[in-house]
Amino acid sequence: MLINEYESTPEEETDFEPLKHHEDSKSFQNLFTSNVSRLKESIFTNPFKLNKLTILNNEQATFNDIVYDDISKMSKLGEEQFRSFWMDRLVTYKIPVSDPILLNSLNLPGNPNKATEKDPVLTAAMMEKLKMAVESRRDLVANLLHTELFGICQSLSSNQHSLYHGKKSDVTKPFKSKPKPSFHVAKSGIVIELSMLFRKKRGSWVKSFEDYARFLYQIIMKSAESYSRCDIVTDRYFKGRGSNGLVFLFNDLTPFPANFETDFLANAINKT
Amino acid sequence: MEWLKDQCDKSEMCHYWYLILDLMLNLLIFVRSIREGNFSLYVSSLKQVVKWYFALGHYHYARWVTVHLYDLINLPSTSPYLYKCFSDGYFAFQKTNRKFSLMGIDQAHEQNNVVIKGMGGATSVLNKDDESGLARWELCLSCLCSLTNTKAPPRKKRILSP
Numbered sequence: 001m002l003i004n005e006y007e008s009t010p011e012e013e014t015d016f017e018p019l020k021h022h023e024d025s026k027s028f029q030n031l032f033t034s035n036v037s038r039l040k041e042s043i044f045t046n047p048f049k050l051n052k053l054t055i056l057n058n059e060q061a062t063f064n065d066i067v068y069d070d071i072s073k074m075s076k077l078g079e080e081q082f083r084s085f086w087m088d089r090l091v092t093y094k095i096p097v098s099d100p101i102l103l104n105s106l107n108l109p110g111n112p113n114k115a116t117e118k119d120p121v122l123t124a125a126m127m128e129k130l131k132m133a134v135e136s137r138r139d140l141v142a143n144l145l146h147t148e149l150f151g152i153c154q155s156l157s158s159n160q161h162s163l164y165h166g167k168k169s170d171v172t173k174p175f176k177s178k179p180k181p182s183f184h185v186a187k188s189g190i191v192i193e194l195s196m197l198f199r200k201k202r203g204s205w206v207k208s209f210e211d212y213a214r215f216l217y218q219i220i221m222k223s224a225e226s227y228s229r230c231d232i233v234t235d236r237y238f239k240g241r242g243s244n245g246l247v248f249l250f251n252d253l254t255p256f257p258a259n260f261e262t263d264f265l266a267n268a269i270n271k272t
Numbered sequence: 273m274e275w276l277k278d279q280c281d282k283s284e285m286c287h288y289w290y291l292i293l294d295l296m297l298n299l300l301i302f303v304r305s306i307r308e309g310n311f312s313l314y315v316s317s318l319k320q321v322v323k324w325y326f327a328l329g330h331y332h333y334a335r336w337v338t339v340h341l342y343d344l345i346n347l348p349s350t351s352p353y354l355y356k357c358f359s360d361g362y363f364a365f366q367k368t369n370r371k372f373s374l375m376g377i378d379q380a381h382e383q384n385n386v387v388i389k390g391m392g393g394a395t396s397v398l399n400k401d402d403e404s405g406l407a408r409w410e411l412c413l414s415c416l417c418s419l420t421n422t423k424a425p426p427r428k429k430r431i432l433s434p
Contacts, residue, residue, distance in 0.1 A: 021373070048276075053284040068284045075291060078327030082338065085326070090342045097339060101331040108328075 070106040077104060190227045192220060194234035199261055210252040212260075295324060309361030309374045315344050 022028060043056050053063040053071070085101070088094045197216055206212050224230035276293065279286035298320040305313035318341055325334035347355040357363075365380035367373070375383075 047285050047289070048279065048283065050285045051283050053288055068288075071288055071291065074327045075323065078323035078325070081326035082323045082334075085334070085338055086342070090339065097335065101326070101334055103329040103331065104327060106327075 064107070066107045070108060074104075074106060074108075188227050189229035189231065190224050191231045191233060192223060194232055201261060202256075206256055208253050208256055212256050213252075295321075306364050306376055307372050307374050309364045309366070311358045311361065311363055314363065315341065318344075 047054070047056055053068045055063075081101075081104075089097045089099070194216075197219060200219065202212060202215050206215050220230065220232065273293065276286055276290045280290050281287075298317055301313065302317040302321060304310070305317050318337065322334065322337050322341060325331075325337060343350075344358075347358065361374070363377070364374040365377050367375065367380065367383070
């Protein structure tokens with residue numbers, strides 16, 4: 001019955017509307033035009049007038065000669081490998097098709113383990129570019145993103161050679177999420193972890209907790225004297241029974257324990 | 273292009289960009305061959321590209337594209353009928369009436385997957401209480417499988433002349 005129902009169903013003649021391609025839209029065309037103009041802006045000199053192999057938007061960054069040698073022989077090498085694979089594995093059956101194919105060790109731009117990584121000229125030029133991008137344009141992020149390639153500065157790319165830097169939002173997000181520094185914020189500051197100071201050897205004049213507080217105060221003031229702000233991070237211990245079962249009972253005049261530096265909060269019983 | 277080729281010996285920059293341009297043009301020709309359903313162009317463009325797979329160490333592509341090429345080149349002797357079908361443009365899939373919008377069969381398969389697995393596809397049929405919908409879907413599936421297994425020749429004449 002079900003099959004009869006299926007077979008007797010009249011075939012519907014449907015006229016499919018030709019689907020419009022997304023590249024036909026005006027917004028896509030505008031984006032493409034915008035990208036091309038930005039690419040044009042990012043290339044400062046005519047690249048075809050440069051003899052050495054150079055990064056497009058930084059003419060000071062020249063690739064090593066080894067890189068060019070490998071690029072120039074790459075096409076021919078691939079052609080030879082293709083022909084030998086064809087003959088040996090598909091025509092004469094000398095080697096099985098599944099045998100591993102030997103990989104070429106080429107020094108190519110963007111290959112992090114190759115000579116480009118070690119090239120001091122290239123690295124220095126890139127570092128200089130990064131420094132310039134950070135120092136001279138710190139507050140001009142929008143301008144920086146507009147004038148650099150595809151709106152994204154090359155110095156932020158993952159390998160510093162590739163023309164692809166990821167999505168624009170990947171790069172702009174860190175800038176947007178960081179609040180701009182205001183004039184009310186101190187220029188510099190120091191954070192002192194107080195538990196580290198407890199391990200510091202105290203002076204022989206420290207006899208009580210009051211003396212020890214004075215000792216800590218001196219160290220903190222000396223450390224923070226060249227800063228305009230000092231934050232101290234510490235835990236707070238209340239008088240009475242602590243969570244570890246020990247009793248804290250002291251006041252300013254309580255004699256200071258002799259083994260404080262080594263044994264403070266170092267209860268071996270509770271170690272798990 | 274000719275100017276760039278002449279400059280290759282003098283300038284490293286020109287040589288590099290000539291290689292890039294050559295690669296890009298081969299890629300565009302490959303896309304064109306599929307979109308037009310031009311089989312001979314498809315084979316020749318693939319032959320131009322395959323050396324880059326070897327050079328750049330894409331060994332899976334290098335191995336299997338070469339085997340694929342070998343099969344395609346030997347198709348006139350191994351399977352003349354299939355070669356004729358492919359030469360008529362049936363190695364690609366035409367979904368619309370546009371002349372430059374053919375796509376690879378794998379791509380068409382992926383688009384069919386969306387229809388079956390996506391919203392309103394098989395999932396919604398299976399979720400319904402009425403079991404007859406599921407039965408109809410299974411019936412259709414078996415028909416599709418049998419069509420594939422018997423290697424049915426293309427029934428409709430294509431609009432595009434290759």
